[in-house]
Amino acid sequence: MMLGTHFIELPVLMPPMLPEMVGVSNTQYFALYYQGSKATWSSGRAMATFSYYAVYAPLVEHIALAIHLEPYNLGSDDEIPEHAILCDTVCHKMYVGAYKEIDYFLLQQHPKELPTLSEQEFKEAVKAVEDMTLEQMQKLGMFEMFGNTNPQARQATIELVQWLDQQITEELIQQYIQLANRGNWTAIMALDTLKLRISEGKKQQQQLENN
Structure with a gap:
């Protein structure tokens, strides 16, 4: 370089x-x-x-x-x-x-490919996002992605993310998918994080239904 x-x-x-x-x-x-x-x-x-x-x-x-x-x-x-x-x-x-x-x-010093996310994992992330309706996406449960913070700070973080979730639009999701398909690292990671939230949200929903 x-x-x-x-x-x-x-x-x-x-x-x-x-x-x-x-x-x-x-x-x-x-x-x-x-x-x-x-x-x-x-x-x-x-x-x-x-x-x-x-x-x-x-x-x-x-x-x-x-x-x-x-x-x-x-x-x-x-x-x-x-x-x-x-x-x-x-x-x-x-x-x-x-x-x-x-x-x-x-x-320019970073490779275009993302070694921590395989092609299969990427496809799963895109599919998980595409299978969600916008309303479902905005009602996702939270999971341990913010580290160990005190309850008050954690609640503030949850409220922040929930507020940001409301700003998600279908056009925005499609934009992320298009960028990820072109190899954009930020878009790929954002979709993978969203996939994890979707997965965890479904688990929490199942636990509630089983109880």
Whole structure:
């Protein structure tokens, strides 16, 4: 994969402990920037926030890097990022470039196929969704997909998802199916998650009927 022609290599190697400190793994390239009042990393397939004071500020404000990053806008509380730092975990190099270009570059490092979902599983996911009416889909039961949160937070999450479920339309589902058939990773995973919810919802319904 070729690096963007406008990416500028920084004259400092990537600190070897940096990926672990921000929480990145299993990817060659990731980007660092500041967005939504949070220090953020992205690999093109995943993204998360990390400590501003423990990692981000010590990195970008260090004398070894500060002067080289000064011309660029990595984002602030008042501005969205125009640029980002691109880290190469294999060559241990860092680059800076336009945020949009780096974001596009990161997407290219992931394979089109999804190794965690077989063709049979994909077909089952599509069929499960196609066999549901829109009304049935909007009345799906919830299952343990949100981790172990406290009851109050979990209830808020359930209400959030139920509200979002009401925004599902038949056109939206068809759009997801079309994108999944073209190999869109996000659409495939969304359909697979929905298949799991449908399956669990049916189990819960059967348990209620048996009782």
